[in-house]
Amino acid sequence: MNKKSLLLHISKKLLEQASICLGALLFFTFYFGITISNLGPAFTFGAFLLPVTMGMVNVFSFYIIPKFLFQQKYFWFALYTIYAIVISIFLIAFSSFYGFIYINSLDSIGTEFMLTKNLYLIMIGVYIVVLLTSFFSAYRENHKVRLRNQELQYALLNGELLLKQEELSYLKMQIHPHFLFNTLNTIYGSAIAESKETPELILKLSNLLDYILYQTQKSLVPLEDEISHLKDYLALEKLRHGDRLQVNSSFPEESKNLMIAPMLFLPLLENSFKHGKSQSTEAFVELKIEIHEERILFFLRNSYDETLSTKNLTSSGIGLQNIKKRLNLLYPNYHLLNIRKSDGYFEVDLQLKTTPPKTSVS
Template identity: 75%
Template sequence: MEINKRLLIQISKKLLEQISICLGALLFFTFYFGITISNLAPAFTFGIFLLPVTMGMVNVFSFYLIPEYLYKQKYFLFALYTIYTLIISFFFIALSSFYGFIFINSLDTIDKGFMMSKNLYLIIIGVYLIVLLTSLFSAYRESYKIHLRNQELQYELVNGELQLKQDELSYLKMQIHPHFLFNTLNTIYGSAIAKSNETPELILKLSNLLDYILYQTKKSVVPLQDEVDHLKDYLDLEKLRHVEKLKIDATFPQQLTGELIAPMLLLPLLENSFKHGKSQANEAFVELRIEVGEGNINFFLKNTFEKTDHKESLESSGIGLQNIQKRLDLLYPNAHLFTFEKVKGYFVVNLQIQTNQPKSV
């Protein structure tokens, strides 16, 4: 039922369009051929004879030749079929004019001066002028429809890409959170087994970190100070865990002036350094340095790593590095520098990002 209703509406629109063109053509013929006479009746009558061939040409050009050949850039075929159409139409215009003149001449009430003032070339020009104007209007209307469709498709494409980026970022964050939580809970578990008096403090710091992860990471950006504060909390957790086996050299900005950063970019890097930098036999070393200036945030991280990890590729050193790289590509395109390498027993990470980013996704 709904399909039939839509079909009926489309047919009604097409019919109304054809009627409008017919009335417009008749009105044009009436004034075009009757401009030099006082009685417009013969001009109107003559226009009726020219109407079939005129409407035929209008439909051929507007609904076939232009959309099927001109819009599809088949210029040779369009030119060829246009020539064929003009030749055939010339014959039908002449035929319609001949019978139109005979009919008007048979009417005693019609002024015979109309006959003498018209010639075939003037008639052809009048018909072709209507076809040209109608075809131009049809071409403009179709071009406008194509423009609107392209805008709509472009809008849908942009929205689709935006949704994909949002979904990918959410997926990357979901990977980071369980990983980080698992390692921190292991720290608290070890402290509880040892019946350490530091366990309550560990739980409190973990609570702060979870609050940051669960709520602050839903934002597109957070103050850099928040990320730094939670880096300090994480360092305190690791200090309490490793005690004398851990040496940390951390340098943070003395004063921050409202710089913004995407949440959970720096914390996973630090977590990754402890995951692969711990050592049971030797003292673990972590050097962390954050600098802010000239529109950039510079993050430097250096840590020892297990000898057993030496044969591992850089890409296999935790999901954190891979996820950070993907998030940087999405959030800071062409506005970041991220490198990591193993040099002389140390794993070194350098990250530089522009503070006027990230992109809103």
């Protein structure tokens, strides 16, 4: 804290104390002088009670309440409250005694004031000021604590959101070269074979690259865009493998303007060709996407080479692990992913709710 801030803090505290003093004096003046016509003795008597009143106010507002009540140390709060009240009783009696003596010593003031208040009512007046001030102070401090907690909670949530955004960006950047590498291998194989389909393969790749480089920068894309590029990828693979590849695909006629995170389905399809095809045998891929109420159902089944290790089939490289992480970040508790191997087939079953809670994360 620099010098200027320290002076400002001290000034605010002094102003606060002066405001409490003025309020207490005004209260005592009207409280003690309500039955007499002359408020001068009441003001003078309130001035004698002001030191013990301000002492009680500061003890409760800045020590007992923050240190014990706010910390839920109720036993110590009750104990120190009793101590403070007992001590204050003697100080109030002492101040009242000398206040009466001083007022009666003045020739201009009669004895009217002495007969209007007894010691119990004086204590009640002091404790009313202490109670009201302590309540106000406790409310203010509680409000400050609540605001600080909200700021900390916001900072924590904002930090978690930034971490998720960075992780998702990393996952997207990771999947781009991975997908591109495998697709270029497909075109390379076609070029080696001097296939007449190579130009069309390049055109399909161009469409896929446009989707990967630009559309995946968005948080959400239309489901129909993802389906369109699934079709492009299937066409690309069918052009490469010809009759050796059997594809059964089924897509919804209408996507109902549904939005999903980009590149969720495409890497799964690419993964099935990478780990399921064989250059010497026929390959089979079945792809089905359905829409049921608030869910998107994605089903993919492909034949696989028995010579591949079980580890490769279950982990399936970067692509599948990437998808799992993105689903956990974008659709927590809003998706169900099952991956299994059965009777010579590798199956992926993904159920996705169409309205995820994390659509604001890009």
